[in-house]
Amino acid sequence: MHHAIEAEGLVKTYGKGARSVRALDGVGFSVPGGTVFGLLGPNGAGKSTTTKILTTLATPDSGTAVVAGLDVAAEPGRVRHAIGYVPQKPCFDPTATGRENLTLQGHVYGMARADIRSRGDQLLERFGLAEAAGRVTKTWSGGMQRKLDVALALMHRPRVLFLDEPTTGLDPEARADMWAEISGVTAADGVTVLLTTHYLEEADQLADRLVIIDRGRVVAEGTPEELKGGLHGDAVQVELADAGQQDAARRAVGSVPGVGEITVDGARLHARVGDGAATLPALLAALEGSGVPLAAVTVARPSLDDVYLRHAGRSFHSADRTEVAA
Ligand SMILES: Nc1ncnc2c1ncn2[C@@H]1O[C@H](COP(=O)(O)OP(=O)(O)OP(=O)(O)O)[C@@H](O)[C@H]1O
Numbered sequence: 280m281h282h283a284i285e286a287e288g289l290v291k292t293y294g295k296g297a298r299s300v301r302a303l304d305g306v307g308f309s310v311p312g313g314t315v316f317g318l319l320g321p322n323g324a325g326k327s328t329t330t331k332i333l334t335t336l337a338t339p340d341s342g343t344a345v346v347a348g349l350d351v352a353a354e355p356g357r358v359r360h361a362i363g364y365v366p367q368k369p370c371f372d373p374t375a376t377g378r379e380n381l382t383l384q385g386h387v388y389g390m391a392r393a394d395i396r397s398r399g400d401q402l403l404e405r406f407g408l409a410e411a412a413g414r415v416t417k418t419w420s421g422g423m424q425r426k427l428d429v430a431l432a433l434m435h436r437p438r439v440l441f442l443d444e445p446t447t448g449l450d451p452e453a454r455a456d457m458w459a460e461i462s463g464v465t466a467a468d469g470v471t472v473l474l475t476t477h478y479l480e481e482a483d484q485l486a487d488r489l490v491i492i493d494r495g496r497v498v499a500e501g502t503p504e505e506l507k508g509g510l511h512g513d514a515v516q517v518e519l520a521d522a523g524q525q526d527a528a529r530r531a532v533g534s535v536p537g538v539g540e541i542t543v544d545g546a547r548l549h550a551r552v553g554d555g556a557a558t559l560p561a562l563l564a565a566l567e568g569s570g571v572p573l574a575a576v577t578v579a580r581p582s583l584d585d586v587y588l589r590h591a592g593r594s595f596h597s598a599d600r601t602e603v604a605a
Pocket residue numbers: 293294300301302320321322323324325326327328329477
C-alpha cells in the first residue's frame with residue numbers, strides 16, 4: 280500500500296548534559312494514504328516533537344521521515360508545499376476577516392488570483408463559514424476560529440494535513456462539529472490526516488489507525504478496534520477509600536479466580552476479568568473480607584485507556600497529571 284508518511288527511528292533530544300530531555304526515543308510508524316492516523320499520548324509524550332519533524336520545523340538527531348513521497352531532510356521546501364499544518368496555537372490574523380485570511384494564505388502559496396477566490400469560496404462554504412466571511416475573525420466563536428485554521432491549512436490543496444490537538448479548548452458541541460469536519464476532509468479531498476490528541480475518545484472516533492506514544496516511544500499500534508480487541512474480557516476499576524490500603528486491595532483482588540493484570544495507581548486499582556458481571560460479587564466479597572474500604576467500583580468494556588494502561592503500566596490520565604505536575 281502507498282504510504283503518505285513513513286517515519287523510522289526518530290530520536291530527538293532537547294538541551295545538553297544533565298538537563299537534557301529525550302523527547303523522542305526511536306519513534307517509527309507508517310500512515311496509509313487517504314486515512315486519518317492518530318498520534319495519541321499524554322502531555323509531554325512527544326507528539327508535537329514528532330509533528331514538528333514531519334512538518335520540517337525541527338530536525339531529528341537521527342532517524343528518517345518521508346512525507347508525501349519526499350524526504351523531509353533532503354527536500355524540506357517541497358514537503359512544505361505538499362502539506363498543511365494546523366499548530367496547537369491559532370495561526371490566523373485576528374484583525375483580518377475570514378476571507379482576507381484565506382486570500383493572504385493563497386498568496387503565500389503563490390496561487391493564482393482566480394483560484395484563490397474559488398478555493399476560498401469552496402472552503403468557506405464547506406466549513407459553514409460563508410456567512411461570517413466578511414467579519415473580522417477576532418469576533419468569531421472558538422469553534423469557527425478553529426475551523427478557519429483548518430481551512431487555511433487546506434487552501435493550497437495539500438496531500439497531507441497535520442492537526443496538532445485540533446479540539447483542545449473547544450466546548451463539546453464545537454468538538455463534535457470539528458470531528459465531523461476532520462472526517463470529511465479525507466472523504467472529500469482524499470487528504471491524509473495525521474492528528475495528535477490526548478483525548479482517547481477523539482482517537483477512538485476519528486483515527487483509522489493510531490499509535491500510542493509514551494515517553495518518546497511507540498508503545499502500541501493498530502486500529503482502535505484491534506487495540507481494544509487485544510484486551511480480552513472486561514476492565515474492573517476499584518477506587519479505594521484509602522490509598523494506603525493498596526497492598527491489601529491487590530492481595531484481595533488477586534485471590535479471586537479469573538482476575539488478572541492487576542495494576543495499582545494511587546487509590547485506583549485496575550484489573551481484567553473474563554466476565555465482569557459474574558466475577559464482581561466474589562471480588563467485592565474478597566475486598567470486604569480483607570477490610571479494605573471502597574469508594575467506588577466500575578466494570579467496563581475495554582477502552583483505549585485500558586490499552587494505554589497495559590502498554591505504559593499507568594493510566595492515561597495519571598500520566599497526563601504527572602506531566603502537568605512536572
Ligand atoms: N523546545 C524544547 N526545549 C526543551 N524541551 C522540550 C522542548 N520541546 C519539548 N520539550 C520536551 O520534550 C518532551 C516532549 O514534548 P512534546 O511537546 O513533543 O510532547 P507532546 O506529546 O506534544 O505534549 P503536549 O500534549 O503537551 O503538547 C517533553 O518532556 C517536553 O517538555
